[in-house]
Amino acid sequence: MAPSASKTSIARKKAIVYITGESPLVEEYAALGSAHGYDVVVQWNEDRKRDKEYRRSAIVPAGTSIALELTNTDLERKKRNLQKLDKALPPTAAIISSSVTVSASEQATWIIHRHRLAGCCALPSFSAGTVIEVAPTVYTPVETMEVVRRFFTSLGKHCEFVEDRVGMVLPRVVCQIINEACFALQEGVSTPAELDTAMKLGVNYPRGPIEWAEAIGIRQVEAVLRALERDLGEDRYRVAPLLHQMALTGEWWNRNPREGS
Amino acid sequence: MIKHFGVVGAGTMGAGIALAAARSGLDVILYDVNDTVLRQALERIKADVKQGVARGKIPADQVSPIVARIHPRTNLSDFHACELVVEAVIEDLRVKKDLFRHLETHTKTSAVLATNTSSLSVTAITSVLRRQERAIGLHFFNPAHIMKLVEVVRTQATSESTIAFARSFVHHIGKSPVLVRDTPGFIVNRVARPFYGEALRLLGEQVATHEQIDRILKQGAGFAMGPFELMDLIGIDVNFAVTQSMYDQFFGEPRYRPHPIQKQMVDAGRLGKKTGAGFYTYNDTTKQDNSAESWPLPPQRRQ
Numbered sequence: 001m002a003p004s005a006s007k008t009s010i011a012r013k014k015a016i017v018y019i020t021g022e023s024p025l026v027e028e029y030a031a032l033g034s035a036h037g038y039d040v041v042v043q044w045n046e047d048r049k050r051d052k053e054y055r056r057s058a059i060v061p062a063g064t065s066i067a068l069e070l071t072n073t074d075l076e077r078k079k080r081n082l083q084k085l086d087k088a089l090p091p092t093a094a095i096i097s098s099s100v101t102v103s104a105s106e107q108a109t110w111i112i113h114r115h116r117l118a119g120c121c122a123l124p125s126f127s128a129g130t131v132i133e134v135a136p137t138v139y140t141p142v143e144t145m146e147v148v149r150r151f152f153t154s155l156g157k158h159c160e161f162v163e164d165r166v167g168m169v170l171p172r173v174v175c176q177i178i179n180e181a182c183f184a185l186q187e188g189v190s191t192p193a194e195l196d197t198a199m200k201l202g203v204n205y206p207r208g209p210i211e212w213a214e215a216i217g218i219r220q221v222e223a224v225l226r227a228l229e230r231d232l233g234e235d236r237y238r239v240a241p242l243l244h245q246m247a248l249t250g251e252w253w254n255r256n257p258r259e260g261s
Numbered sequence: 262m263i264k265h266f267g268v269v270g271a272g273t274m275g276a277g278i279a280l281a282a283a284r285s286g287l288d289v290i291l292y293d294v295n296d297t298v299l300r301q302a303l304e305r306i307k308a309d310v311k312q313g314v315a316r317g318k319i320p321a322d323q324v325s326p327i328v329a330r331i332h333p334r335t336n337l338s339d340f341h342a343c344e345l346v347v348e349a350v351i352e353d354l355r356v357k358k359d360l361f362r363h364l365e366t367h368t369k370t371s372a373v374l375a376t377n378t379s380s381l382s383v384t385a386i387t388s389v390l391r392r393q394e395r396a397i398g399l400h401f402f403n404p405a406h407i408m409k410l411v412e413v414v415r416t417q418a419t420s421e422s423t424i425a426f427a428r429s430f431v432h433h434i435g436k437s438p439v440l441v442r443d444t445p446g447f448i449v450n451r452v453a454r455p456f457y458g459e460a461l462r463l464l465g466e467q468v469a470t471h472e473q474i475d476r477i478l479k480q481g482a483g484f485a486m487g488p489f490e491l492m493d494l495i496g497i498d499v500n501f502a503v504t505q506s507m508y509d510q511f512f513g514e515p516r517y518r519p520h521p522i523q524k525q526m527v528d529a530g531r532l533g534k535k536t537g538a539g540f541y542t543y544n545d546t547t548k549q550d551n552s553a554e555s556w557p558l559p560p561q562r563r564q
């Protein structure tokens with residue numbers, strides 16, 4: 001493989017990448033794509049803050065060669081986005097869709113041109129990693145996976161081809177660490193700050209679990225855990241009640257009920 | 262602040278704790294029943310100090326003063342002046358309980374008695390004491406003279422003044438204390454469980470190979486080592502035993518359930534680096550990247 005060659009050929013043509021999905025993943029990948037010479041167009045969305053950094057359009061631009069779908073929490077919206085992309089894109093264009101909370105194969109059943117879709121691991125705060133997990137669906141031919149591999153290589157990422165399973169590798173491991181930290185927290189084992197210190201100094205984790213939850217976004221973490229719970233049906237993936245409460249309120253500490261509100 | 266400090270048990274952890282304290286200027290009574298073990302410990306401490314000099318962490322003129330501050334002893338009554346004694350003997354509840362019973366009779370009434378246990382209940386170990394409010398857990402990490410973290414473990418009986426004393430001691434020897442309630446695995450061993458447990462499940466479900474999982478978590482998430490490399494380093498038998506102990510202590514909570522792959526590796530004698538083969542194979546101490554030789558066999562990938 002020749003990453004530099006593929007990068008320059010794509011850059012010369014300024015291939016159009018259309019990105020749909022939720023913040024902050026969309027912004028992370030838009031920045032990454034622009035930095036690597038792509039013509040990035042981001043889906044116009046009424047609840048997204050307006051900025052001038054990227055082209056925004058509600059209509060999929062003609063000539064789009066790759067579409068990225070980066071929704072993890074609202075799967076109904078994800079389905080609508082994928083169906084819209086499938087209708088608007090030429091059959092040769094690939095759709096790379098985050099398959100962290102719903103398998104890529106299941107997503108492929110939502111659209112007509114199933115061959116064009118492949119899954120990838122997109123979770124906020126990890127877009128700077130030099131390795132990305134990608135998953136072919138039961139319908140994806142080798143040709144589509146080659147397009148996916150070239151695309152991520154051009155972004156400076158090495159692709160790891162993994163089985164198409166909910167949670168993939170990185171989100172499943174990291175979110176379960178966060179979930180365990182939340183169980184410990186709600187049992188009064190320690191404080192959020194000390195939990196972070198312990199994991200960073202005791203086992204050299206790059207971030208403490210609570211810091212990580214905040215960087216990823218607690219709703220994203222909950223979405224990953226709910227998906228694992230749903231898909232694997234095991235008690236070990238049940239969401240810590242404190243984590244769920246966090247996703248609702250954004251507060252780490254539950255008020256002492258005896259103190260009143 | 263503390264003037265007299267004692268360590269019971271001159272194994273790897275005990276020697277490391279003694280060195281950490283001696284480096285910060287404390288005089289340390291290092292006790293072991295076995296004279297040979299004590300001599301070996303002092304040799305290891307000297308080697309560690311020299312390594313610290315080579316790495317520029319310890320000034321060269323500090324070597325002999327640091328080593329001279331560690332006093333090897335084989336009599337528990339030598340702890341009579343100590344304000345704090347940390348126990349780092351074998352992880353056996355009966356042995357530790359017995360030791361604490363004796364320690365209490367050989368130390369002054371105001372002395373704080375601490376255990377360095379990582380997997381036993383501090384409450385159970387210190388239940389034999391008459392003055393349980395002066396008992397606490399001080400969980401150091403290996404190598405104890407380098408790792409900055411100490412989990413300060415409080416039982417229901419531990420007094421606030423004992424906690425404050427223990428925290429200031431940990432600060433004094435240049436480490437960072439985190440206060441933990443006495444629960445199985447404290448913080449680190451507990452919150453780190455899914456790092457291994459989920460990785461083993463992913464391998465068992467053939468979502469990815471162990472090499473892939475290691476690469477993804479290192480280069481994708483920023484972990485210094487992958488879970489399989491780390492299990493090989495720790496020892497797959499040791500990691501399995503810790504998981505099993507957590508599972509038992511939480512009465513079968515499924516989040517801590519061990520994985521059959523762990524047992525199979527132990528049954529096969531593939532315990533990691535120390536046996537030359539674990540998830541990876543090792544030539545002397547270097548990891549072999551030959552995945553064909555590694556076990557379990559990687560699943561057939563579609564690409």
